[in-house]
Amino acid sequence: MAGTMSSIALNGRPNPARASAAPTPWAWLLLPGSIFLVVLFVVPLVGLLLLSLGMPNWTLANFIRITDNPAYVNVLRTTLEISVSVTALAFVLGYPIAYALTTGGPTLRTFLLIAVVLPYFTSVLARTFAWVVLLGRNGVVNQILLELGWVSQPVTMLYNRFGVIIGMTHIVMPLMILPMYTVMSGIDRRLLRAARSNGASPLAAFLTIFLPLSLPGLIAGVLLVFIYCLGFYITPALMGGLSDLTITMEISAQVVDQLNWNFGSALSMVLLVAVLAILWIGSRFFPIEQLLGFSDGKAASETISRRQVGTQWLMRLGAAANVLDRSLPSLGGRSIPALASFLAVLLLLPVLIVAYLSFSASSYFVFPLPGYSLRNYEAYVSDTLWVRATFTSIRIALMAAGMATALGSMLAFGLSRGRIRGRGAMVALVLSPIIMPTVVVAVATYFLLVRVGLQGTEFGLALGHAVHAIPYVVVIVVANLRDLNPTYERAARSLGAGPLASFRTIIAPLVMPALIVASFFAFLASFDDLVYVLFLGIGKITTLPMRMWEGIRQDINPTIAAVATLQMLFAGVVIIIGALLGRQRNT
Amino acid sequence: MLMRAKVSGTDLKTGGIALHNLQKRYGSATAVDDVSLSVSPGEFISLLGPSGSGKTTTLMMVAGFELPDSGRVLLDDRDITRLPPHRRELGVIFQNYALFPHMTVAENVAYPLRMRRVAKAEVEARVRRVLDQVHLGALASRRPHQMSGGQQQRVAIARALVFDPPVLLLDEPLGALDKKLREHLRGEIKTLHKEVGKTMIYVTHDQDEALAMSDRVAVMHEGRIRQVSAPQELYRRPADLFVASFVGEVNLIPVKLKSGVVYGGAGEKLPAAPWPDADGDATLCVRPEHLHLDPSAAGSSHGVPGHVVGRTFMGDATIFEFRSDSGLRLTSKVLNISAESMPDVGDACAASWAVSDATVLTE
Ligand SMILES: Nc1ncnc2c1ncn2[C@@H]1O[C@H](COP(=O)(O)OP(=O)(O)OP(=O)(O)O)[C@@H](O)[C@H]1O
Ligand SMILES: [Mg+2]
Numbered sequence: 001m002a003g004t005m006s007s008i009a010l011n012g013r014p015n016p017a018r019a020s021a022a023p024t025p026w027a028w029l030l031l032p033g034s035i036f037l038v039v040l041f042v043v044p045l046v047g048l049l050l051l052s053l054g055m056p057n058w059t060l061a062n063f064i065r066i067t068d069n070p071a072y073v074n075v076l077r078t079t080l081e082i083s084v085s086v087t088a089l090a091f092v093l094g095y096p097i098a099y100a101l102t103t104g105g106p107t108l109r110t111f112l113l114i115a116v117v118l119p120y121f122t123s124v125l126a127r128t129f130a131w132v133v134l135l136g137r138n139g140v141v142n143q144i145l146l147e148l149g150w151v152s153q154p155v156t157m158l159y160n161r162f163g164v165i166i167g168m169t170h171i172v173m174p175l176m177i178l179p180m181y182t183v184m185s186g187i188d189r190r191l192l193r194a195a196r197s198n199g200a201s202p203l204a205a206f207l208t209i210f211l212p213l214s215l216p217g218l219i220a221g222v223l224l225v226f227i228y229c230l231g232f233y234i235t236p237a238l239m240g241g242l243s244d245l246t247i248t249m250e251i252s253a254q255v256v257d258q259l260n261w262n263f264g265s266a267l268s269m270v271l272l273v274a275v276l277a278i279l280w281i282g283s284r285f286f287p288i289e290q291l292l293g294f295s296d297g298k299a300a301s302e303t304i305s306r307r308q309v310g311t312q313w314l315m316r317l318g319a320a321a322n323v324l325d326r327s328l329p330s331l332g333g334r335s336i337p338a339l340a341s342f343l344a345v346l347l348l349l350p351v352l353i354v355a356y357l358s359f360s361a362s363s364y365f366v367f368p369l370p371g372y373s374l375r376n377y378e379a380y381v382s383d384t385l386w387v388r389a390t391f392t393s394i395r396i397a398l399m400a401a402g403m404a405t406a407l408g409s410m411l412a413f414g415l416s417r418g419r420i421r422g423r424g425a426m427v428a429l430v431l432s433p434i435i436m437p438t439v440v441v442a443v444a445t446y447f448l449l450v451r452v453g454l455q456g457t458e459f460g461l462a463l464g465h466a467v468h469a470i471p472y473v474v475v476i477v478v479a480n481l482r483d484l485n486p487t488y489e490r491a492a493r494s495l496g497a498g499p500l501a502s503f504r505t506i507i508a509p510l511v512m513p514a515l516i517v518a519s520f521f522a523f524l525a526s527f528d529d530l531v532y533v534l535f536l537g538i539g540k541i542t543t544l545p546m547r548m549w550e551g552i553r554q555d556i557n558p559t560i561a562a563v564a565t566l567q568m569l570f571a572g573v574v575i576i577i578g579a580l581l582g583r584q585r586n587t
Numbered sequence: 588m589l590m591r592a593k594v595s596g597t598d599l600k601t602g603g604i605a606l607h608n609l610q611k612r613y614g615s616a617t618a619v620d621d622v623s624l625s626v627s628p629g630e631f632i633s634l635l636g637p638s639g640s641g642k643t644t645t646l647m648m649v650a651g652f653e654l655p656d657s658g659r660v661l662l663d664d665r666d667i668t669r670l671p672p673h674r675r676e677l678g679v680i681f682q683n684y685a686l687f688p689h690m691t692v693a694e695n696v697a698y699p700l701r702m703r704r705v706a707k708a709e710v711e712a713r714v715r716r717v718l719d720q721v722h723l724g725a726l727a728s729r730r731p732h733q734m735s736g737g738q739q740q741r742v743a744i745a746r747a748l749v750f751d752p753p754v755l756l757l758d759e760p761l762g763a764l765d766k767k768l769r770e771h772l773r774g775e776i777k778t779l780h781k782e783v784g785k786t787m788i789y790v791t792h793d794q795d796e797a798l799a800m801s802d803r804v805a806v807m808h809e810g811r812i813r814q815v816s817a818p819q820e821l822y823r824r825p826a827d828l829f830v831a832s833f834v835g836e837v838n839l840i841p842v843k844l845k846s847g848v849v850y851g852g853a854g855e856k857l858p859a860a861p862w863p864d865a866d867g868d869a870t871l872c873v874r875p876e877h878l879h880l881d882p883s884a885a886g887s888s889h890g891v892p893g894h895v896v897g898r899t900f901m902g903d904a905t906i907f908e909f910r911s912d913s914g915l916r917l918t919s920k921v922l923n924i925s926a927e928s929m930p931d932v933g934d935a936c937a938a939s940w941a942v943s944d945a946t947v948l949t950e
Contacts, residue, residue, distance in 0.1 A: 190685045191687060196652070197677065197678070198747075199673050199750065200673055200698075205673075208698075311689060315701060318702070325673075
């Protein structure tokens with residue numbers, strides 16, 4: 001039956017499901033997007049490398065300066081210290097959530113998923129703002145501590161290492177949890193039963209079966225978070241003290257304030273190489289593209305049965321735990337769901353508190369609210385600066401989302417249906433913009449735009465945002481195409497529809513919801529961005545996040561709470577639309 | 588205390604399982620309803636039933652993965668109802684093998700021993716022995732995903748045997764395999780049962796499997812056990828209509844009992860052993876291979892008169908569709924052993940059967 005179908009399809013045009021060396025017509029769809037990415041992503045990064053080497057006066061002096069000057073060594077050390085602490089903390093706190101997300105009941109899982117996904121799609125700026133409000137000298141936490149009488153005077157929690165680590169950990173938690181969850185949910189639960197029936201206690205079964213099988217996800221989460229921390233700019237800049245200077249802040253200082261492009265480029269290259277090295281290590285344990293949600297259905301079992309580290313050691317530990325189990329009364333399994341729920345509440349709380357405070361009747365952040373009012377929202381809509389910033393953001397995001405959706409969906413079709421040589425490299429190119437540190441990419445793009453005179457223009461900024469948004473579009477559309485049963489198309493073809501007609505009548509309607517969702521997420525990626533604006537906008541463009549950023553740095557204006565709440569609401573709407581369209585397609 | 592280090596399975600005194608009034612509900616639905624069953628040491632018993640009849644749930648209560656709402660599970664007269672699965676010392680073989688993908692075959696098989704902290708040298712010896720027993724000695728260092736379904740199933744069996752549990756629980760162990768392989772492994776499991784002499788509780792929805800392998804078969808339907816019998820008994824003397832129609836093909840003839848004598852719809856007397864002191868509606872069950880169609884007896888008063896309305900060649904046998912003059916539709920199966928002439932479609936015949944081949948069911 002299937003054989004007949006495919007031979008029918010073969011009679012028309014080359015069968016996309018069959019691999020061959022020659023590019024198929026679908027592969028041409030890769031062209032526009034890859035040219036776009038090469039010009040706006042690869043070329044700038046190469047330019048950055050050349051600049052760091054002193055072009056046109058070739059030299060290694062910039063790199064030598066980094067290692068010679070204790071101040072810069074210090075910056076590297078601070079960056080590493082913060083990244084390691086945040087990664088470790090996020091791992092410890094994220095693991096129970098990911099575990100409960102996989103093993104819990106339906107209600108718990110829904111709640112945890114919301115607690116992870118909602119903050120994930122709320123802008124980093126809004127979440128950082130929440131922590132500034134919470135941890136400040138007169139912040140909510142201090143107010144509560146004083147109220148309870150636990151401290152006699154406000155504790156300093158902001159503008160120091162503590163604040164940076166708390167804020168960053170909160171922000172990277174979804175990034176830690178989602179890859180762990182992806183891998184854990186692929187583990188066959190019957191294996192645990194098999195272990196139990198073979199004499200393993202619950203703890204031993206966890207140690208010898210679940211943990212080793214979830215290891216790729218753990219490694220992936222840890223590496224992803226570590227990479228993200230190394231290139232993190234917004235939160236350290238807003239929450240750190242003077243001594244917490246990280247490499248991204250130094251890059252910004254060199255490029256924007258000191259106009260020392262060569263040295264800024266050298267610092268960027270250091271960051272980039274560090275990230276690439278970590279990615280390379282990570283790819284030995286887990287295909288990085290699968291982490292980012294890009295998989296074309298390659299058997300996950302192959303990944304799982306890759307070389308495992310520490311399995312033997314865990315076996316011994318498990319056997320030891322087993323002996324303990326027999327002498328101990330059995331431990332209840334309720335503690336993990338309870339712990340996970342508690343952590344999830346902590347994950348949601350900051351954004352919820354900001355939403356709550358946005359309805360304050362007072363012009364200060366007082367907790368609990370002295371009274372409800374919409375004055376912050378009124379202040380937002382009646383202030384021409386805020387309104388203008390909002391429209392600027394919308395204009396740029398529309399341009400960026402338009403470009404990203406068009407190019408990204410073509411790339412997605414080309415990658416799923418076309419057969420080309422070097423497909424792996426293509427996937428890497430397409431996904432890189434979201435893995436590489438945004439600051440580095442933004443700096444590189446800035447140097448390029450300056451050369452063509454597009455710096456400080458909305459179009460130039462939209463180009464940068466489009467590069468950043470294309471990976472999201474590709475991931476969403478590729479996932480959709482993978483689920484699209486090729487027999488529909490073959491059936492249509494066998495019923496007499498030509499290639500174009502079958503595209504129009506079968507593929508396009510089925511893919512349309514995914515395109516809509518993808519464009520929403522592309523819009524959101526642009527709308528929430530701050531880093532690109534900081535570099536490409538050269539002070540001339542004030543988007544909404546830019547205005548929030550300035551507000552947070554100057555006076556922590558309560559209007560920002562209203563704006564952040566609206567941003568969150570918008571993210572929530574996008575998630576719900578995505579979920580609804582996804583469900584509609586499945587029924 | 589934690590090791591059942593006995594000589595391989597020859598001790599037929601252990602491995603008796605008794606289920607007392609087991610009940611399990613999921614919400615308002617009752618998955619297992621008042622199931623009682625006694626399995627003697629060394630016995631091979633099948634739980635046979637259609638999908639959703641509660642076989643897996645019953646087995647999982649024995650294995651310790653489900654807690655019954657009421658009732659008890661006894662292993663050799665010891666109440667294990669609330670004992671966690673890892674302390675039950677029962678071997679479980681799961682439908683999809685449940686081999687650990689991150690371990691080699693040898694590591695998989697060694698797993699139960701390592702969990703019991705058996706000394707390394709002994710682990711190796713026992714793993715080798717049991718792998719040889721299932722003819723997989725050469726594949727010890729492979730990963731599960733590098734093996735065929737049948738080989739994986741053997742690994743699962745080896746893993747369940749290696750720690751020498753007195754009882755093996757098998758949940759549709761051959762369900763995922765193709766027909767040929769299934770029949771082959773059926774024989775292997777049966778041989779293994781003879782060799783190791785362990786009690787085996789075997790869940791299946793395949794009646795051929797159950798009939799071919801078991802000492803006794805327990806037929807389940809809607810959470811209840813309908814009949815527990817040896818295969819021949821089950822086939823020849825089904826206890827109720829469900830069992831009769833679920834196990835094998837059967838002609839169900841609505842009849843009337845008048846003081847123990849069986850009458851057909853048209854009031855004719857039908858061949859069946861007299862049913863003591865019963866009146867009212869009943870059903871007469873006759874297997875197709877026991878139903879004879881005789882063209883020569885067409886006009887006589889012997890048997891049920893009617894016509895052949897269909898004839899299908901099935902290779903080893905021919906199936907006849909028969910329609911009686913009173914409107915009954917019956918099926919007859921005749922083995923194609925001799926070239927003797929068989930009735931054709933349209934021929935008038937009389938359908939008959941031996942008194943001993945008919946079962947009367949009143950319900
Ligand atoms: N975890 C569960 N939650 C709710 N209902 C369940 C659960 N497990 C089983 N059931 C229900 O209990 C009944 C018996 O299920 P069980 O799995 O024991 O059937 P089975 O005989 O093994 O069927 P199959 O041959 O399909 O495996 C079914 O109606 C099933 O839907
Ligand atoms: Mg079942």
